Amino acid sequence: MTTTQQNAYVERFNRTVRYDWLTQYEFDKLAEVQDFATQWMWTYNHERPNMALGGITPKQRLAMAA
Numbered sequence: 001m002t003t004t005q006q007n008a009y010v011e012r013f014n015r016t017v018r019y020d021w022l023t024q025y026e027f028d029k030l031a032e033v034q035d036f037a038t039q040w041m042w043t044y045n046h047e048r049p050n051m052a053l054g055g056i057t058p059k060q061r062l063a064m065a066a
Contacts, residue, residue: 016044
């Protein structure tokens with residue numbers, strides 16, 4: 001994978017974070033952002049279907065590869 005491809009994945013993830021929750025909530029403390037981000041990442045990887053993976057979650061994809 002080239003640096004350009006990796007950058008595209010990172011930018012796509014950043015856009016998803018920004019639109020899914022960062023611009024929709026107002027946080028008072030950094031700890032609140034960290035807690036919310038941890039919960040969101042778990043949902044993103046375990047419950048949220050990913051269209052680039054054929055509508056399955058990243059966790060399901062990982063299980064299929066093992």
